[in-house]
Amino acid sequence: MRNASLDAVDHVNRVVLPIGTDYPPGHVLDWHEHRRAQFLYGATGVMVVDTGAGTWTVPPERAVLIPAATQHRVRMLGVSTRSLYIEPDAVPWWPATCTVVDVPPLLRELLVSAVEFEADYSLSGREGCIAVLLLHEIAERTPLPFHVAMPPSTDLAELCREYLAAPDLGITNAVWADRTARSERAFTRRFRAETGDSPAAWRARARLLAAVPLLRTASVTEAAGRLGYASPAAFTTAFTRAFGLPPSRFTADGRGSTAGGRGSTADGRGSTAGGQGSCPRRAGRA
Structure with missing residues (x-):
């Protein structure tokens, strides 16, 4: 359809x-x-x-x-x-x-x-x-691994969604702590408890995720500059470490390669056929 x-x-x-x-x-x-x-x-x-x-x-x-x-x-x-x-x-x-x-x-x-x-x-x-x-x-x-966790708390989630919409190198732990009226240490401890990452690590990953849509129309060099990396090489290293593929694979010239291999998606096992059609049934992997 x-x-x-x-x-x-x-x-x-x-x-x-x-x-x-x-x-x-x-x-x-x-x-x-x-x-x-x-x-x-x-x-x-x-x-x-x-x-x-x-x-x-x-x-x-x-x-x-x-x-x-x-x-x-x-x-x-x-x-x-x-x-x-x-x-x-x-x-x-x-x-x-x-x-x-x-x-x-x-x-x-x-x-x-x-x-x-x-x-x-x-x-x-x-x-x-x-x-x-x-x-x-x-x-x-x-x-x-193309995701970031979102804190359940409304105030922290607001900070994170603002950053995802417009990653800004000027944002620091101190800036975010001030927004939540906490000390930097208390804010960092709370953020890590809710997301599993430090605020700095979370922001670094969010910047890399922001590169994916940028690379639809920008070169690796342009994306690196717009996201504040010191050089295209530094950006490429960070991107590859986070996602397992270089950013060049997501540009217009490099598009079309599939990532990953074979594996599973969740916990548990179950039938994938669900009674659909007449082909053989087998257990789905998770």
């Missing part, structure tokens, strides 16, 4: 509902949730997914797994999506929080084929088998 509303087809008795949607640059899907789990793949552009627990930046040709009934917001930066909306009971191995994953060529081609299905596609034959194979392939995906 292309550019279809999930609400119009959510009732259809299919474990997997594939929908392809094109979004204008800068489009924001404001806070919402789905009854089904969602596999959201960006065939083009960059997506930024926010929840109360964190922010996930999804580079081109990657995807994010969104748990069922999770309040989230998505900012689309030149994105054409291929989504799968999946009955939660069919994927007990689905991650409990959003997870960015790689999308290798086989999975990409299955997604391209699936979004041409009608909502009530046949469960027997090719279409049913593609739906089952999609779940097997998703269960094999490896989580990618």
Whole structure:
């Protein structure tokens, strides 16, 4: 299905509902949730997914797994999506929080084929088998580290979201501590308790995440300068250490390489087939 509303087809008795949607640059899907789990793949552009627990930046040709009934917001930066909306009971191995994953060529081609299905596609034959194979392939995906945790406290979360929107080298622990009327030591201790990172480490990672959308149109040198790195080499080293790939892989010239390998996405095991189609069933990995 292309550019279809999930609400119009959510009732259809299919474990997997594939929908392809094109979004204008800068489009924001404001806070919402789905009854089904969602596999959201960006065939083009960059997506930024926010929840109360964190922010996930999804580079081109990657995807994010969104748990069922999770309040989230998505900012689309030149994105054409291929989504799968999946009955939660069919994927007990689905991650409990959003997870960015790689999308290798086989999975990409299955997604391209699936979004041409009608909502009530046949469960027997090719279409049913593609739906089952999609779940097997998703269960094999490896989580990618394109996220930062969000503090649960409202005041700290406000500081973090402001920084994500506009990373500023002038922001220090002392500045943030003053905003929360705490000593720098007390603020740092509280921030680490809520996020697992020191404020400085959190800001450094947030700056690197901000580079991903920048690299859609900027060179590595330009992105390094705009984010305040001393040199492109320093930026490349930090980016590669954080994400496992150099920033050049995310520029217009380097786009198209998939990250990660084979692995799992969550705790637990379960059947990926969920009774969908006539292909063999097997346990999904988490």
